[in-house]
Amino acid sequence: MTYTDIREDKILTDEKLTIQSGDYVCGEDGLVYCGKCHSPKQVRITHQTKTYTMNCLCKCQTEERDEEEASHRKQQARYRAETMRSTGILNQKARQYTFENDNGRIDSRLDIAKRYVSKWEECKKKNLGILLTGASGTGKSFFAGCVANALIDNGVPVMLTTLPQLLTILGNLHGKDLEDYLAKLDRYDLFILDDYDPEGLSPYYQRLLYAIVDRRFSAGKPMIVATNLSVSTMKESHIDPLVTKTNQRIREMCSPVVFEFKELRQDQITRRLQEARKILGSSEVKSHAG
Secondary structure, three states, X not given: OEHHHHHHHOOEOOOOOOOOOOOEEOOOOOOEEOOOOOOEOEEEEEEOOEEEEEEEOOHHHHHHHHHHHHHHHHHHXXXXXXXXXXXXXXXXXXXXXXXXXXXXXXXXXXXXXXXXXXXXXXHHHOOOEEEEEEOOOOOHHHHHHHHHHHXXXXXXXXXXXXXXXXXXXXXXXXXXXXXXXXXXXXXXXXXXXXXOOOOOOOHHHHHHHXXXXXXXXXXXXXXXXXXXXXXXXXXXXXXXXXXXXXXXXXXXXXXXEEEOOOOHHHHHHHHHHHXXXXXXXXXXXXXXXX
């Protein structure tokens, strides 16, 4: 057997051979075998005209090493994901929005989120974004957070922020710092903008908002936008042409998913009311209705 052949079949090691209890020498070839898996801990190879006896990992040692390496890779992946999550999802609460934390009150729209994640490479290639519309509290933010967290766990760079958070950051940046931050946003494979509503923004912020959306469009990188605005409202011409252009650009990039089911926050309010009544007594706690 040549050196090349043995490298493909055995994992050679320069470590000193350690004889464990149960190990034995095979009479046929005179090599040390593992008493546990009964595979060789030594191997003979021929290089040019000389034959050498070299140490190698037996089967169970190889499996143990493979398990350790796999565990190390998983730890590294988790560390990278948590780093990406801490820098990409600015709202700490949204970091808890995961498919595993779904309490069953989100309807089939969450299946759309799961398919978006499972078909991410195709969505990315085709620059397929999603426009989440509906009343406040209907689950749009949870949908967006589930997508963000799942993709980050898969190693995909994602930025998830709300419009107010984004404007606060942009308001503190000027000149090169501002341009560097816009370039940083460009590097994310997916940009998720929650609480989108450009109404009342100053012309300066409207220009910045349009620039961010247009840069994504020009780069062919997808967005997910969550808004309380209806699709019909976003189609209407706005008194400010930049708002009209921004809305149009978002609609060009993002396919609408409408949220119309029961508000989740009302369920939360009811549940909290029941808990308070249980602790304090029903006569002490009143609902908002009186």
